[in-house]
Amino acid sequence: MKLIGILLISMLTTLLSKHLFASQPAKTAHQVVDIQNRPAFEDAEFSLKINDIVMPYSLFSVFVMPNEQVEFEVLYAQSPDAYTLISDEKFMLTDTNRWQWQAPDTPGLTSVIIESPNKKQRMKINVFVKVPADKVEGGKLKYYQIGHYPKPSQIKDSKHYIVPDGFVEVTPENEGTKLSPHFSLKEFVSKQKSNHPKYLFLQNKLLLKLEMIRKELILEGIPVSNIVVMSGYRTPYYNKAIGNVKLSRHVFGDAADIFIDNDGNYRMDDINKDAKYTIEDAKVMANIVESLARRESFKGLLGGLGVYGPKPHRGAFIHVDTRGFKARWVSK
Missing domain, CATH: 3.30.1380 (Muramoyl-pentapeptide Carboxypeptidase; domain 2)
Structure with a gap:
């Protein structure tokens, strides 16, 4: 009797399970995206922290005041070697892959380049001085x-x-x-x-x-x-x-x-x-x-x-x- 009870419970559970799941449409997996147009996803191999924002793009912009101090820091570095900041303006290395950069004293457009150790990856920041x-x-x-x-x-x-x-x-x-x-x-x-x-x-x-x-x-x-x-x-x-x-x-x-x-x-x-x-x-x-x-x-x-x-x-x-x-x- 005990064995029969177990079998009945098992059958009932199976039938109930089929009834419940049959009433719900099957969920399809998220379609795999074949990214053929790579320029549509212009992410850099690393991210850059600019003051209090983090961005992953190979091109971005910031808007600053004359003589404003801006901190740039490489996040998720892909190399143990140091990255390089390139700019015509004043800046100071404060730690590995971290710099304090000073905006010029006159309004206009300038730029900051962050370059990977192997020089294959460049991130350009357009800086607009307001x-x-x-x-x-x-x-x-x-x-x-x-x-x-x-x-x-x-x-x-x-x-x-x-x-x-x-x-x-x-x-x-x-x-x-x-x-x-x-x-x-x-x-x-x-x-x-x-x-x-x-x-x-x-x-x-x-x-x-x-x-x-x-x-x-x-x-x-x-x-x-x-x-x-x-x-x-x-x-x-x-x-x-x-x-x-x-x-x-x-x-x-x-x-x-x-x-x-x-x-x-x-x-x-x-x-x-x-x-x-x-x-x-x-x-x-x-x-x-x-x-x-x-x-x-x-x-x-x-x-x-x-x-x-x-x-x-x-x-x-x-x-x-x-x-x-x-x-x-x-x-x-």
Whole structure:
């Protein structure tokens, strides 16, 4: 009887197991990605810590004040031998693969090169020395309309807002400069009409977030040859002119409205392949950004995520920023 009981329990368990699992669709493994377009993943063989950010790209940018001290440190070194920093500016070796670098005293563009011991790997950092914010007079820098920023004391939860200490001067000569592997300086300039020079405030974390989003889209099987930054930085002047909220993240240099545009028609592509161009395409992008937000490695880049449907004058897009906490919204 004991043996029969055991057999009955075993049979019942097997039947129950089949019933439970038959009612659930089988989970498929994450599709293996055959990366044929290696330039789409321009990671360096090592990472570089720049003050308080860590980036893995062979090309990146930082925005500093005149004479500012910047610490560069190689992380995940691939050799026991020392790496080399190359620069025309002053710097000091403070430890193996760690340097204290000083920005020049005048605004402009310079660069820092970090080179591996075998000289086969080079990481280039474009350093933009900003024009100090105290040069803004009457809401203008030279003839460029900046407008007026609120004082930190006038901002609720001011710790989540960085009021610019300076602005990058954008000229015909430097506007094509790559800030990261896939984004250029001119893409983030405020859309207001003006001659050069123009001025820009941008935060490094936004560049890191955009590159991570681009990479994840490709890993999820979405072709990406071009992500359009429809709106990056906005001066307070321009932000007010278009009737946007006073404390828009765009004004503080950590927000971008983006969409995938591989065919070059300046509209969001049909990402979900339903032969339509709707808000559903933006939701596909948003869902992938949301999946990134759940990862520990993305924690320092948390921020807003907005989904926008198409209008007669534009296609669908998503808004992303690095405000430091989650904010979610949908606008049809």
